[in-house]
Amino acid sequence: MRQSTLFKWITGLLEIGLGIPVLGASIILAFNWIPLLIMLCLHIITLVLARRDQTDLKGSVLGIVTSIVGIIPFVGMAMHLATGFLLLKDASNLSKVESKKLKHIRNFNKIERTYEYNLQPYIDRNFNIAPDTNFLMLFHELLTKLHRQTSAQIAINPIVFYELEGLKLSNDIDTVKKAQRAFDVIELYQVDERLYWLERVRNDNIKNPSNDEQILLSVQRAILEQQKIIFATHDKGARILARELKIPVVNPIKDQRNEPFHDSVDQEIKEQKQIP
Numbered sequence: 001m002r003q004s005t006l007f008k009w010i011t012g013l014l015e016i017g018l019g020i021p022v023l024g025a026s027i028i029l030a031f032n033w034i035p036l037l038i039m040l041c042l043h044i045i046t047l048v049l050a051r052r053d054q055t056d057l058k059g060s061v062l063g064i065v066t067s068i069v070g071i072i073p074f075v076g077m078a079m080h081l082a083t084g085f086l087l088l089k090d091a092s093n094l095s096k097v098e099s100k101k102l103k104h105i106r107n108f109n110k111i112e113r114t115y116e117y118n119l120q121p122y123i124d125r126n127f128n129i130a131p132d133t134n135f136l137m138l139f140h141e142l143l144t145k146l147h148r149q150t151s152a153q154i155a156i157n158p159i160v161f162y163e164l165e166g167l168k169l170s171n172d173i174d175t176v177k178k179a180q181r182a183f184d185v186i187e188l189y190q191v192d193e194r195l196y197w198l199e200r201v202r203n204d205n206i207k208n209p210s211n212d213e214q215i216l217l218s219v220q221r222a223i224l225e226q227q228k229i230i231f232a233t234h235d236k237g238a239r240i241l242a243r244e245l246k247i248p249v250v251n252p253i254k255d256q257r258n259e260p261f262h263d264s265v266d267q268e269i270k271e272q273k274q275i276p
Contacts, residue, residue, distance in 0.1 A: 004046065012090075015039070019084055040067035127228040139232075199218055231249045
């Protein structure tokens with residue numbers, strides 16, 4: 001939970017407490033109005049944190065006003081309650097959003113660990129990784145980790161490079177950042193001489209092939225030339241097409257074959273070489 005959300009919960013509950021008839025007034029009078037000064041400070045802190053986190057400021061602004069005019073009987077009580085409910089409503093909405101984001105992050109991390117687990121047997125057999133555009137953008141941290149911890153190389157089709165160039169010009173800031181990180185990965189492998197380019201392949205039997213088809217055809221050609229390559233994509237359609245072409249592809253779910261996996265890898269290579 002972000003600090004701004006936590007402070008909204010705290011200030012909201014305190015405001016509700018101060019807005020309770022008799023009880024709230026008794027607390028304020030018993031401590032010579034000091035609670036209003038404390039609430040003023042807390043609302044200012046919450047406002048600063050909310051502005052930093054780019055969340056709603058209305059509750060904190062109203063809380064500052066309430067702390068100033070809270071000395072007025074009845075008016076102060078009503079404003080304490082209104083401020084408290086506004087802050088609690090905002091905090092509740094933020095908590096739901098943050099919970100969804102946290103769940104998304106956990107699911108993503110689980111998928112990333114699964115990709116790493118399923119890639120390892122291929123890397124152990126000196127397979128190189130051929131990531132497509134979305135895998136480079138989404139799992140740049142995994143590819144960076146594999147660069148650091150293994151001797152794996154990556155094979156890039158020029159189409160992937162040009163797709164990333166186009167995505168750098170996107171109006172979506174998040175997309176631009178992911179494309180930049182993908183380039184960071186490519187450069188990391190290039191500087192260490194662990195990057196090579198796949199040859200662009202044409203197939204006269206396919207009219208107007210998509211980028212995915214062109215990328216997979218180049219991977220297939222490399223395999224026919226006896227290169228060991230595992231295709232990495234987070235696109236389900238691309239994975240299905242890769243399997244149809246007898247191209248090894250890393251799965252986002254735990255691959256049970258990874259226990260006795262090493263024998264099956266050699267069989268896959270033999271099957272790939274038999275592609276007409």
